[in-house]
Amino acid sequence: MKRISILLAAFSLFTVPVLRAQDAATEERLNKLAGRIDDLVAGQEAIGKRIEALGREVENLRSSMDKPAGNYAGQEDLKRLAEAVKEIDRKRLEDYDKIRAELLKFQKNLTTSTPSVRKAPSPGPTDNTAGDKPAVPDKVFEYIVKKGDTLSIIVQAYRDNNIKVSTEQILKANPGLKPEKLRVGQKIFIPVPQS
Numbered sequence: 353m354k355r356i357s358i359l360l361a362a363f364s365l366f367t368v369p370v371l372r373a374q375d376a377a378t379e380e381r382l383n384k385l386a387g388r389i390d391d392l393v394a395g396q397e398a399i400g401k402r403i404e405a406l407g408r409e410v411e412n413l414r415s416s417m418d419k420p421a422g423n424y425a426g427q428e429d430l431k432r433l434a435e436a437v438k439e440i441d442r443k444r445l446e447d448y449d450k451i452r453a454e455l456l457k458f459q460k461n462l463t464t465s466t467p468s469v470r471k472a473p474s475p476g477p478t479d480n481t482a483g484d485k486p487a488v489p490d491k492v493f494e495y496i497v498k499k500g501d502t503l504s505i506i507v508q509a510y511r512d513n514n515i516k517v518s519t520e521q522i523l524k525a526n527p528g529l530k531p532e533k534l535r536v537g538q539k540i541f542i543p544v545p546q547s
Contacts, residue, residue: 462509462512462513491543491544492525492541492542492543492544493510493515493541493542493543493544494539494540494541494542495539495540495541495542496537496538496539497534497535497536497537497538497539497540498536499536501534501536502531502534503519503522503523503531503534504519506522506540506542507519507522510542515542515544515545516545517542517543517545519531521543522540522541522542522543524543525540525541525542525543526540526541
């Protein structure tokens with residue numbers, strides 16, 4: 353038995369370092385696992401905090417959606433808008449007055465440039481046959497050419513006064529008249545349309 357006890361003592365002496373080495377390796381693995389568990393717990397806590405922050409943010413967004421937006425008109429904005437509308441209305445009325453004055457001036461200009469109807473002087477007796485027509489019609493308006501006048505402008509002015517006349521009729525009533533050579537102060541005849 354002495355041998356066995358010596359063997360056991362020797363065995364225990366040799367096994368203790370082996371067991372201690374195994375214990376150290378196991379302890380190291382346990383420490384690594386504990387470190388990983390700590391990391392996981394810390395990560396989980398960080399995620400939990402982030403989720404709480406996101407939850408608060410969502411709640412703030414919901415509450416701000418229930419409130420009216422900040423881009424609504426205030427009392428000061430409405431006053432400025434009312435003043436701008438008054439200014440625009442005042443300018444519109446001024447423009448209306450200017451347009452009316454210009455129209456009245458234009459109407460006065462037209463009435464002074466279109467005198468009343470008169471009979472053209474009748475030509476003396478000639479040997480014309482019955483089929484020939486006189487160059488100047490019986491009833492005409494006298495028109496004095498002004499600066500910037502063209503035959504089309506004159507025709508339009510008379511049409512605006514409900515006198516329907518064409519460029520061709522004016523040319524027939526004024527033999528030898530060249531539309532491109534109208535002179536200021538030149539007198540031309542505007543035929544009165546036959547009713």
